[in-house]
Amino acid sequence: xxxxxxxxxxxxxxxxxxxxxxxxxxxxxxxxxxxxxxxxxxxxxxxxxxxxxxxxxxxxxxxxxxxxxxxxxxxxxxxxxxxxxxxxxxxxxxxxxxxxxxxxxxxxxxxxxxxxxxxxxxxxxxxxxxxxxxxxxxxxxxxxxxxxxxxxxxxxxxxxxxxxxxxxxxxxxxxxxxxxxxxxxxxxxxxxxxxxxxxxxxxxxxxxxxxxxxxxxxxxxxxxxxxxxxxxxxxxxxxxxxxxxxxxxxxxxxxxxxxxxxxxxxxxxxxxxxxxxxxxxxxxxxxxxxxxxxxxxxxxxxxxxxxxxxxxxxxxxxxxxxxxxxxxxxxxxxxxxxxxxxxxxxxxxxxxxxxxxxxxxxxxxxxxxxxxxxxxxxxxxxxxxxxxxxxxxxxxxxxxxxxxxxxxxxxxxxxxxxxxxxxxxxxxxxxxxxxxxxxxxxxxxxxxxxxxxxxxxxxxxxxxxxxxxxxxxxxxxxxxxxxxxxxxxxxxxxxxxxxxxxxxxxxxxxxxxxxxxxxxxxxxxxxxxxxxxxxxxxxxxxxxxxxxxxxxxxxxxxxxxxxxxxxxxxxxxxxxxxxxxxxxxxxxxxxxxxxxxxxxxxxxxxxxxxxxxxxxxxxxxxxxxxxxxxxxxxxxxxxxxxxxxxxxxxxxxxxxxxxxxxxxxxxxxxxxxxxxxxxxxxxxxxxxxxxxxxxxxxxxxxxxxxxxxxxxxxxxxxxxxxxxxxxxxxxxxxxxxxxxxxxxxxxxxxxxxxxxxxxxxxxxxxxxxxxxxxxxxxxxxxxxxxxxxxxxxxxxxxxxxxxxxxxxxxxxxxxxxxxxxxxxxxxxxxxxxxxxxxxxxxxxxxxxxxxxxxxxxxx
Numbered sequence: 001x002x003x004x005x006x007x008x009x010x011x012x013x014x015x016x017x018x019x020x021x022x023x024x025x026x027x028x029x030x031x032x033x034x035x036x037x038x039x040x041x042x043x044x045x046x047x048x049x050x051x052x053x054x055x056x057x058x059x060x061x062x063x064x065x066x067x068x069x070x071x072x073x074x075x076x077x078x079x080x081x082x083x084x085x086x087x088x089x090x091x092x093x094x095x096x097x098x099x100x101x102x103x104x105x106x107x108x109x110x111x112x113x114x115x116x117x118x119x120x121x122x123x124x125x126x127x128x129x130x131x132x133x134x135x136x137x138x139x140x141x142x143x144x145x146x147x148x149x150x151x152x153x154x155x156x157x158x159x160x161x162x163x164x165x166x167x168x169x170x171x172x173x174x175x176x177x178x179x180x181x182x183x184x185x186x187x188x189x190x191x192x193x194x195x196x197x198x199x200x201x202x203x204x205x206x207x208x209x210x211x212x213x214x215x216x217x218x219x220x221x222x223x224x225x226x227x228x229x230x231x232x233x234x235x236x237x238x239x240x241x242x243x244x245x246x247x248x249x250x251x252x253x254x255x256x257x258x259x260x261x262x263x264x265x266x267x268x269x270x271x272x273x274x275x276x277x278x279x280x281x282x283x284x285x286x287x288x289x290x291x292x293x294x295x296x297x298x299x300x301x302x303x304x305x306x307x308x309x310x311x312x313x314x315x316x317x318x319x320x321x322x323x324x325x326x327x328x329x330x331x332x333x334x335x336x337x338x339x340x341x342x343x344x345x346x347x348x349x350x351x352x353x354x355x356x357x358x359x360x361x362x363x364x365x366x367x368x369x370x371x372x373x374x375x376x377x378x379x380x381x382x383x384x385x386x387x388x389x390x391x392x393x394x395x396x397x398x399x400x401x402x403x404x405x406x407x408x409x410x411x412x413x414x415x416x417x418x419x420x421x422x423x424x425x426x427x428x429x430x431x432x433x434x435x436x437x438x439x440x441x442x443x444x445x446x447x448x449x450x451x452x453x454x455x456x457x458x459x460x461x462x463x464x465x466x467x468x469x470x471x472x473x474x475x476x477x478x479x480x481x482x483x484x485x486x487x488x489x490x491x492x493x494x495x496x497x498x499x500x501x502x503x504x505x506x507x508x509x510x511x512x513x514x515x516x517x518x519x520x521x522x523x524x525x526x527x528x529x530x531x532x533x534x535x536x537x538x539x540x541x542x543x544x545x546x547x548x549x550x551x552x553x554x555x556x557x558x559x560x561x562x563x564x565x566x567x568x569x570x571x572x573x574x575x576x577x578x579x580x581x582x583x584x585x586x587x588x589x590x591x592x593x594x595x596x597x598x599x600x601x602x603x604x605x606x607x608x609x610x611x612x613x614x615x616x617x618x619x620x621x622x623x624x625x626x627x628x629x630x631x632x633x634x635x636x637x638x639x640x641x642x643x644x645x646x647x648x649x650x651x652x653x654x655x656x657x658x659x660x661x662x663x664x665x666x667x668x669x670x671x672x673x674x675x676x677x678x679x680x681x682x683x684x685x686x687x688x689x690x691x692x693x694x695x696x697x698x699x700x701x702x703x704x705x706x707x708x709x710x711x712x713x714x715x716x717x718x719x720x721x722x723x724x725x726x727x728x729x730x731x732x733x734x735x736x737x738x739x740x741x742x743x744x745x746x747x748x749x750x751x752x753x754x755x756x757x758x759x760x761x762x763x764x765x766x767x768x769x770x771x772x773x774x775x776x777x778x779x780x781x782x783x784x785x786x787x788x789x790x791x792x793x794x795x796x797x798x799x800x801x802x803x804x805x806x807x808x809x810x811x812x813x814x815x816x817x818x819x820x821x822x823x824x825x826x827x828x829x830x831x832x833x834x835x836x837x838x839x840x841x842x843x844x845x846x847x848x849x850x851x852x853x854x855x856x857x858x859x
Contacts, residue, residue: 001025001109008041012057012065018043022116025105026056029090036060038068040102042116049255052120054095071095073121074128079114081134111136126249278326282335284317285310293346298353304387307346311394314343318398347402350391354406357385358413373432373473375425375480381417382491393497407496411537419541426545429477430552436469437556467563470553474564477549478571478587481542485582489535498530528579535581546590554597558605559632561598562639562649568594569645595648602652605632610659614672620680622687625663629656630691637695650699657703660688678718679800685711719814722797746777747826750833763833771837774830778839790819816849 001023009020022042028034037059045051052073060066078094089104091114104110114135121129165173177183182190209216289310297303317339326332361381396403493499554561568591575583609625633653640646664684668677685707692704750769754760763769797811830839 008065013043017046019046022113024109024113027103027105029103052124076130078131084134084136126252281320281322285313285339289313290342293342296346296349301387308390311391314339315394315397347399351402355409358410361413361417373428373476375421375484385495389495392495396497411534415538418538422541422545426549432473433552467560471567482582485586489531489581492534493531499527531581543589547593550593550597558601559635561601562636565594565598566639566643606655606659610662612663612667614670620667620673620675623667623684625660626684626687629660633695653700675800676718678714682711682714715811715814719818750829760832771834774834774839
């Protein structure tokens with residue numbers, strides 16, 4: 001315990017100039033171990049005036065103690081020892097009408113603490129002493145108590161603990177034993193020796209005293225005189241103590257009164273500060289402010305300015321941080337109630353005036369005569385509403401419900417204004433669009449009379465409207481709509497104070513948390529959402545008008561959607577402000593709308609390319625869908641050249657080409673077609689290949705190569721279908737068909753025999769392959785018949801192909817090559833199987849080349 005007392009004195013009380021006089025280790029009554037040890041400490045100050053205090057001290061962690069509660073000795077009302085007959089460590093303290101049930105670690109510790117508490121209460125509390133109940137301590141007078149306390153202190157100071165002898169004392173003791181010729185084990189003999197020596201000394205002392213009897217008598221007389229003087233001084237001291245006892249009580253009363261005076265002065269200062277704070281709070285709203293709100297004339301700018309100042313004063317009054325006890329004061333309650341009623345009446349008047357003002361907003365619009373295509377400005381309306389901006393901000397803080405109601409009324413009335421204005425504006429825009437269309441149509445009708453072919457008519461139909469004029473019109477529309485939307489957004493943001501409170505929240509949160517980036521984004525998003533909630537209903541009609549306008553442009557000239565999409569995509573690069581309602585919600589939706597129109601147009605075009613209609617047997621030639629794709633690709637490439645949105649077009653090319661191929665295949669296999677399927681394919685694929693080669697579209701390089709291969713393959717198929725085997729179809733009469741079969745069958749039989757193992761030089765010895773049979777077959781193809789057959793073949797090809805087709809000579813050249821190839825092949829067979837027979841066709845290779853060239857030049 002002494003170690004604990006030392007630690008507590010050093011760690012807790014030494015710095016406060018207090019001396020620890022008693023400690024009780026407090027434990028739980030149920031003997032359960034506390035998580036943190038608690039001590040009840042009794043201390044006395046070392047400086048004047050002396051003060052005695054009680055502390056509850058908790059051991060928070062090793063070598064660290066903390067004061068939890070503090071009381072003065074005068075605050076203690078009752079000390080209850082529970083039972084004077086039963087030894088128990090429990091006791092109770094009543095401090096300031098509060099009961100503490102405590103339990104010391106031991107009974108002795110409790111008794112020692114209560115004893116010191118009793119002693120200091122009698123010593124330093126002349127009045128208002130605590131009541132000691134069930135405590136085995138006698139009730140003593142203050143004087144006796146002080147004396148007993150002094151004796152106790154002296155007794156305590158005289159107590160010493162056992163200490164072992166030192167080395168020097170041990171050496172002296174051994175010398176004494178050596179003089180007596182004794183050892184450590186002979187302690188009894190040593191004690192006997194010492195006792196005999198002591199008797200001798202006592203006898204000598206008695207003899208000496210008897211010899212000095214006179215001196216002793218004198219000494220006794222002096223002692224008696226000294227005792228008398230001491231008794232006299234003791235009586236004098238008692239008299240002085242009686243006098244000082246009353247004086248001490250008076251001094252203690254004076255000290256107590258001085259202490260109470262300090263408390264009174266402190267309370268007076270607190271009360272003064274409180275009253276000054278109350279008066280300052282009440283005076284925030286002056287009588288001039290109250291009169292300004294009571295007699296508010298919201299049609300007078302001066303009165304509006306006064307009302308704004310009064311509203312700010314009311315807001316300052318409401319936001320003032322006052323002591324919680326001030327809310328219990330009747331004067332403050334009455335003042336607050338008066339201002340609340342005044343606020344409610346003014347808000348009703350403000351809402352009625354603003355509602356009427358919103359209803360008459362249509363009369364506050366500027367009329368612009370300088371430009372025919374123009375939206376009337378709203379600056380006059382904004383100017384009329386701007387003086388009420390501060391009142392709207394105040395209303396947002398004071399009464400959010402009324403603030404939202406005014407926003408709804410503003411939106412309802414302003415929406416009607418913009419609806420009428422947009423209807424008038426877009427009616428003029430549509431009129432301008434019709435003027436452009438009518439002007440272009442007159443020029444087209446004059447030039448369309450000279451157009452003859454289907455392709456020319458189609459190209460004319462797709463090039464009527466001047467895109468520059470329409471783009472100029474779109475720029476005018478955006479140039480008029482953009483400033484109107486932006487000005488409305490700025491006005492609503494400032495007039496309805498959408499950013500003020502949120503920016504204050506941003507500043508507070510960023511200061512406290514330090515993470516200003518995320519908080520800033522959240523606040524910016526909230527501001528944007530509030531602005532959109534107001535502006536979206538106002539400009540909802542605008543989206544319908546844009547939709548109709550874009551669809552009108554697309555109906556007049558569908559491919560024009562490419563130009564519009566590219567133009568708007570480029571313009572979108574300069575409109576990157578995410579907080580701008582026009583950039584995101586108006587222009588952004590317009591771009592999406594045009595993109596959807598482009599997708600719809602291309603999807604319909606894809607369907608048209610695949611759906612080829614042939615109602616009767618005709619020579620098909622190049623399909624109209626191929627011309628359409630060519631013009632579509634040229635228009636799209638001209639529009640998307642050098643733009644960043646080319647990927648949107650490239651994705652559609654694959655679908656369009658697939659549909660185009662389906663259309664070509666459908667036309668080639670149609671039962672209404674007079675042209676062979678191969679002719680339909682290679683004519684259309686050749687034109688398709690020419691278009692892709694002309695445009696040089698990088699993403700369609702694979703499709704270009706496929707188109708080239710397709711038309712080449714189909715030319716080869718057509719040539720083989722038309723010619724068949726050599727000399728098989730150069731005649732057309734039925735009478736000659738038998739002979740064609742004969743020559744074909746003859747050479748096929750020869751080749752089959754060779755494949756079956758007959759040597760070529762042995763073929764002539766077979767009866768069915770004799771030289772006589774060969775001559776009979778060769779005689780069926782005289783020069784005249786071959787030439788006539790080739791001429792008819794050329795005419796047939798010319799009939800299958802388009803008029804003036806560039807592919808005629810290509811096909812004829814392929815025919816020539818195929819014919820010569822087969823002719824040379826038969827000559828080789830005859831050279832192998834019938835050597836030195838001098839049997840040949842009447843026509844030579846040079847004759848065939850001459851015939852092909854002659855027919856090509858004649859036609």
